[in-house]
Amino acid sequence: MxxxxxxxxxxxxxxxxxxxxxxxxxxxxxxxxxxxxxxxxxxxxxxxxxxxxxxxxxxxxxxxxxxxxxxxxxxxxxxxxxxxxxxxxxxxxxxxxxxxxxxxxxxxxxxxxxxxxxxxxxxxxxxxxxxxxxxxxxxxxxxxxxxxxxxxxxxxxxxxxxxxxxxxxxxxxxxxxxxxxxxxxxxxxxxxxxxxxxxxxxxxxxxxxxxxxxxxxxxxxxxxxxxxxxSSTMATDGDRFREERALFQETARRFGALGWRKAARAARVHSGSRLHALTQVPGAALGKDRAVLGTLLRHAVTNR
Missing domain, CATH: 3.90.550.10 (Spore Coat Polysaccharide Biosynthesis Protein SpsA; Chain A)
Structure with missing residues (x-):
């Protein structure tokens, strides 16, 4: 060599x-x-x-x-x-x-x-x-x-x-x-x-x-x-997580069709993204922004 x-x-x-x-x-x-x-x-x-x-x-x-x-x-x-x-x-x-x-x-x-x-x-x-x-x-x-x-x-x-x-x-x-x-x-x-x-x-x-x-x-x-x-600004107002959710859902479908079952499941669960959303909850609660708080909680605990 x-x-x-x-x-x-x-x-x-x-x-x-x-x-x-x-x-x-x-x-x-x-x-x-x-x-x-x-x-x-x-x-x-x-x-x-x-x-x-x-x-x-x-x-x-x-x-x-x-x-x-x-x-x-x-x-x-x-x-x-x-x-x-x-x-x-x-x-x-x-x-x-x-x-x-x-x-x-x-x-x-x-x-x-x-x-x-x-x-x-x-x-x-x-x-x-x-x-x-x-x-x-x-x-x-x-x-x-x-x-x-x-x-x-x-x-x-x-x-x-x-x-x-x-x-x-x-x-x-x-x-x-x-x-x-x-x-x-x-x-x-x-x-x-x-x-x-x-x-x-x-x-x-x-x-x-x-x-x-x-x-x-x-x-x-x-x-x-x-x-x-x-990215930090979008995280605090919830837009980042709406975008992430759409990408994860799209990816889960795509990888499922490809036969990549573990990757499709990881996309559906997206644990890291959910954890990130949870870290933004206290700030949204203190700011009394119900719309952002709802977006964060929905992303963190549901698949809707």
Missing amino acids: SELTSENQPEIDILLPFYGDVALMREAVHSVLAQDTGGWRLTVVDDGDAEGVPEWFDSLADERVRYFRNPRNLGVTGNFQRCLELAEYERVTLLGTDDLLAPNYVRTVRAAAARHEGIGMIQPGVEVIDEHGEPATGLADAVKHRIYAPRVREELVLGGEPLAASLLRGNWLYFPSLSWRTEAITAIGFRSDLRTTQDLALELDLIERGERLLVLTEACFKYRRHGASV
């Missing part, structure tokens, strides 16, 4: 769909520029109109960085899809505006992809941080790691119905940290009818098509957990 070098490892398109906090976006960009190896290109697609952003990118004067501003607002899903249209390298990462790459991200992912040629998805090790960039240990991530995520000592390859069932019980992946095989993700793309569950829907579609997931232990990504994100 020949020794793996940077020359025979796949290159990565790091795609950053941007709309929102300019300061956080700059932090994310600087984290890419601080990579300890080459073999990457950063593409930023700006879906907003904040002043000074194009000029800031011009000042970087870095040929590894491409910047585009959409002539009209495409929304979250539309901008994600636009990013995919610009991908040209063998692998892609869809970096969140408020997340950070550790300096070893590209090196770690490229080496892993070379060891597992053709792997559809790579989940590297992730450190969760708060809005100030400090390590965070919240309930959501504790549940992910202790209940739903598999135990991985070195690295682990998963796929098929067992992986689908695992993610339907509780989605333990960190979407912005994932490295995707470009040909696989662009063949499916993002569903325009979803706002916060595009990640799970995409992962399940890829698994159904036979793509596998490689799970790594080396931490090389910093995922920011805070209450201002779209």
Whole structure:
């Protein structure tokens, strides 16, 4: 077996769909520029109109960085899809505006992809941080790691119905940290009818098509957990769970027809999503919002 070098490892398109906090976006960009190896290109697609952003990118004067501003607002899903249209390298990462790459991200992912040629998805090790960039240990991530995520000592390859069932019980992946095989993700793309569950829907579609997931232990990504994100806001007003319920029902039917009985049952039960809804109940009760409270309780304890 020949020794793996940077020359025979796949290159990565790091795609950053941007709309929102300019300061956080700059932090994310600087984290890419601080990579300890080459073999990457950063593409930023700006879906907003904040002043000074194009000029800031011009000042970087870095040929590894491409910047585009959409002539009209495409929304979250539309901008994600636009990013995919610009991908040209063998692998892609869809970096969140408020997340950070550790300096070893590209090196770690490229080496892993070379060891597992053709792997559809790579989940590297992730450190969760708060809005100030400090390590965070919240309930959501504790549940992910202790209940739903598999135990991985070195690295682990998963796929098929067992992986689908695992993610339907509780989605333990960190979407912005994932490295995707470009040909696989662009063949499916993002569903325009979803706002916060595009990640799970995409992962399940890829698994159904036979793509596998490689799970790594080396931490090389910093995922920011805070209450201002779209998914967090939708969780507090109940919209997230209405969307999740529809996706779970659809998936249960689909996997049932496929003969994936364990995965279909996991979709019907969706225990992780129910638990998440329960954690939002106290806030809804204190806010005396009966409509949201009803949505949360219905999602947590019924299949209606």
